[in-house]
Amino acid sequence: MRFRHRAVAGFATLLLPLAGLVGLASPAQAASTATATYAKTQDWGTGFEGKWTVTNTGSSAISSWTIEWDFPSGTSVTSAWDADVTSSGTHWTAKNKSYNGSLAAGASVSFGFNGTGSGSPSNCLLNGASCDGGTTVPGDSAPSAPGTPTASSITDTSVKLSWSAATDDKGVKNYDVLRDGKTVATVTTTSYSDSGLTAGTDYSYTVQARDTADQTGPVSGSVAVHTTGGTTTPPTTGDKVKLGYFTDWGIYGRNYQVKNLVTSGSAAKITHINYAFGNVTNGQCAIGDAYADYQKTFTADQSVSGAADTWDQPLAGNFNQLRELKAKYPNLKILWSFGGWSWSGGFGQAAANPTAFADSCYNLVKDSRWADVFDGIDIDWEYPNACGLSCDSSGAAAFKNVMSALRAKFGSSALVTAAVTADGSNGGKIEAADYAGASSYVNWYNVMSYDFFGAFNAQGPTAPHSPLTSYSGIPTAGFDTADAIAKYKSAGVPASKLLIGIGFYGRGWTGVTQDAPGGTATGAAPGTYEQGIEDYKVLKTSCPVTGTIAGTAYAHCGTNWWSYDTPSTIAGKMSWAKSQGLGGAFFWEFSGDTSDGELVSAINSNL
The missing domain is CATH 3.20.20.80 (Glycosidases)
Incomplete structure (x- = not known):
């Protein structure tokens, strides 16, 4: 029998979260220049997949990020990617990898994990301060996440995006359109046509609402876009x-x-x-x-x-x-x-x-x-x-x-x-x-x-x-x-x-x-x-x-x-x-x- 393979492997080691590991480095910046939002992206009954997204809302770059949160007893992280995750009891800490710590102004980065239990995170801290970025207005809630964008009219160099509106107690002012985690436009409507793209290339789009007090809400779900043209067209999302x-x-x-x-x-x-x-x-x-x-x-x-x-x-x-x-x-x-x-x-x-x-x-x-x-x-x-x-x-x-x-x-x-x-x-x-x-x-x-x-x-x-x-x-x-x-x-x-x-x-x-x-x-x-x-x-x-x-x-x-x-x-x-x-x-x-x-x-x- 011709068996095909022998030992093989990968990049930037992703660690399983284990209680009792050494502490992480001190935060490099106060969280007043960034926000962290959490979403449960999958739930299969015996476990779930969670995702944290860090967004640099300031005007200067961030060189590193650390998120801390508490899970109720019985809820825990079992594996993680794109971050080093450790725990002490029910308190969890996630530190950026060497390749994703730096965030330009307006940029976002996400990491994910698989977990067990049904609890939600609480007491969130980003670089030692509140995960809401310190910009909330008393008595004024941040807007909700807009609907996941849909893509249409895809060409070699452009795509049209549409999404359902976010809600807010004081009113939505506008929407930031993010391509691959970076803001490419701010619009007052619930659609946007992005142009100047490269043929045969993969892009990911999300949308974030901003209220009249300039508070930003959570980022929407993402839509993957593959422009036409180029040498080959790979499988599209939903056609795995x-x-x-x-x-x-x-x-x-x-x-x-x-x-x-x-x-x-x-x-x-x-x-x-x-x-x-x-x-x-x-x-x-x-x-x-x-x-x-x-x-x-x-x-x-x-x-x-x-x-x-x-x-x-x-x-x-x-x-x-x-x-x-x-x-x-x-x-x-x-x-x-x-x-x-x-x-x-x-x-x-x-x-x-x-x-x-x-x-x-x-x-x-x-x-x-x-x-x-x-x-x-x-x-x-x-x-x-x-x-x-x-x-x-x-x-x-x-x-x-x-x-x-x-x-x-x-x-x-x-x-x-x-x-x-x-x-x-x-x-x-x-x-x-x-x-x-x-x-x-x-x-x-x-x-x-x-x-x-x-x-x-x-x-x-x-x-x-x-x-x-x-x-x-x-x-x-x-x-x-x-x-x-x-x-x-x-x-x-x-x-x-x-x-x-x-x-x-x-x-x-x-x-x-x-x-x-x-x-x-x-x-x-x-x-x-x-x-x-x-x-x-x-x-x-x-x-x-x-x-x-x-x-x-x-x-x-x-x-x-x-x-x-x-x-x-x-x-x-x-x-x-x-x-x-x-x-x-x-x-x-x-x-x-x-x-x-x-x-x-x-x-x-x-x-």
Whole structure:
């Protein structure tokens, strides 16, 4: 079996809030120049997502910010992003990250967190003073939040925004329109047309009301806008990508057929499939497994259509089954993925002549026998200008050159995507290649935010292989999803072109005596197909969850210690992905799910 991934990771460490951590630095400014507002953005019954927004209402820049508040007993923060959050009893403190402390006059910044309980914050302080900014007028309430703007008449360079009016006891004077957190206009009506924008670019708009005493109310909800034009158009908010990998070898020992996508209900809950893998050899795209791909004949009970293949039909194998699947689900898009862990060694030669490589890939994907099956191509290069199973030294520009050539050959209507590293540690794999430059040629990146830790380090320490955030004691700083996404975004990759990755399997050790992460081990836990790896569908009953950490689950049973995602942790990760404006989610791979597709359902229902 060609398993695809090894240890990978991210940027600016996001800490889980733990009581008793050292105190934060003293506030740099009095809060008379800023306000802080709170909103509960998600509530899924057993938990919720909260968001704080800091707005600089003064005339000079702010260099840092600290918010303090009290939660009632029973309500607490479990994970946070874009701020360092700590607690002492029921008192909570949030401090800016190194990258978001500075706020220009009129600018805003937000951070979010997941929590448990039903309480609301009280006794809020911003940089040591009242969170209302000290500008309230006695007997005069601040205005309410306006309605979330709606966007219309979107062009390459402009958009029209409209919103429902705010209310105020003394009357609303005007509205500030904020683009990406910065005020771009102040208007007296409930609409505004913004112009001078860049084609093919993502923007976020909010609105804030101001009353006759010049008091500002809370900021409205945000609307995401993607201007037309540019090289590619990524998924829009409300049209999230839900992509799963289907492996050619899964039809053998695993006995997982294309038809299982139908019987599990998964095909109706996804938007895209990556078929893995095509080979990369001699500088060209090549067939991975001819028998599985287009030769194997399926019996009637194995077939999507219910009709048996015949020995002389023009196309058989998985490709014909995928064709039948698309006939049942016409909106489903399928990409052919090339490379993977075992076959990434061929990309170095491909990068030496990107045009010739792109030509070979196009000719294979568009072969007349199966051209109607595929809607595009996915590149899984592990890893450009870095080491995976083998090491690549083709240079930082090679990946961009390859993706540019593929886009030029396949054209603007085809899907061109790539699976990319989540190693955003200092000096890590994200820094090794020009992912930002290449992003203008792709529809999205599949960020492989799993396999951070595992029994490839046989003695441990035990650690979750797919942490959403960092945590106290994490073996390698930056090896978590949030840090990886932050590093891509800071490099200039649009959030809407980043998909969060979910593993439908666990990684585990044996010889472990400690429940909590950080224990020692003697080797890899036994697995059905590979030591140290087991499907979720097996682990959910053979080694049930012991606890959760950093947004994912772990389990200690006997001497074995596993980490894996569950429907509950997937719900939290999807909530986080939405809060970050990501383009959606993908997973590796279908056969690890239960027969009724409960993990796919968790992605679909929460995304």
